[in-house]
Amino acid sequence: MTTNRPYLNLIQHSVKNDGVSFEEIVPNYLYRAILGEKSFLMHDVEVGLNNSAAAKTAMSKSGTYETLKYYDIPAIEHAFLMNTSSRFSKNDSFELAKQLFSQWNKKVVVKQDNGSQGNNVYKVTSIEELIKCLKLLFQLGVNASISPYEEATYEYRIVTLASKPKLFLGKQRTTSWKHNLISGAIAIDIPDEQAPQLATLANKAASALELDFCTVDILQTSRGLHVLEINEQVMLDEYCKNNPDRQRKVADVYREAVLRRFKKI
Known part of the structure; x- marks a missing residue:
């Protein structure tokens, strides 16, 4: 029995002939x-190739940054801001956020620390906005992270499996400051000459977090390529929607991932 969800259906059909x-x-x-x-x-689109500690680390934007920093891998800094309602909260998250806001030229991004597929992500340019956005996040019962805003037209997503790059995706922002395809960014091809550098950085990042199957998001900044975040779930539904060639490529990657999962049993 298969699903009527298009992306999940694509994954399940990728191994039908196997x-x-x-x-x-x-x-x-x-x-x-x-x-x-x-x-x-198989939980949603998760085939279970990543160990739980690695997956939890990748889910945390600040945890991902700290791990990459530990291994000297260039990444966009993300600082953890604990929910002030938490029983573990000891420091003033609002005060820390204000300090970093000033330190990062009064232009930052505030988001859920555990990610939310592009939701609850705010570009902040004033103290008033900063406080408001943090309060909104904390009211949701989540922790937050704060990072300096990086002006970047292009973002790249590299799918890695078993420490090898399998798929290169490019995203160009248009009307929005975000690079999410669902927010208006457009999918673009990555120049062949750029692929080796992206592959090297993505493989280092995935290996640092001990992830067997993931996507690595990389920003093209004025300071060079920097890892923005790593996703422990490979979600490419917007990328391949209504595009048979991309659907075939995604299906090929998932076929290899599913068969690899069976080999590990």
Whole structure:
């Protein structure tokens, strides 16, 4: 049984000719992938190649930055701001945010520390906005992170599997300051001469976080290429929507990932 979600359906059909079948546990959400006598749970689009510690680190924007910094990998700084309602909160997150706002030329980005697929991400240029956005995030019951705003026209997403780059995607922002395709950015091809440098940086970043299957987002800044974030789930639905060639490429990557998962069982 397969799903009626287009992206998840693409993933499941990618291994149809390999003899892999799927039993539905929760419709469009939770499945049991089966190949012969082997099976594993597939949670949404997650095939389970990444260990839990690595996945949790990647989910944290500040945790990702600190790990990359530890390994001397160029990345956009993200500072952790604990929710002031947390019972673990000891420092004043608002005061720290104000200090960093001034330090970073009064132009920052504030977001959920655990990410939200481009939602709850704010570009801030005043103290009043900073306080307002932090309060909004904290009211949602989440922690936040703050980073300096980097003026960048291009963002690149590299899909890595087993420490090898499998797919290179480019995004050019247009009407929005964000690079999300759903926010108006357009998908572009990456020049062949740029691919080796992007591949090297993406592989270093994925290896540092010990992720077997992930996407690495890299900004083209005035200071060169810097990792923006790493996503432990490979979500490329907007990239390949209504584009058969891209759908084929994504399906090929997921086919390799699913079969790799079975080999590890």
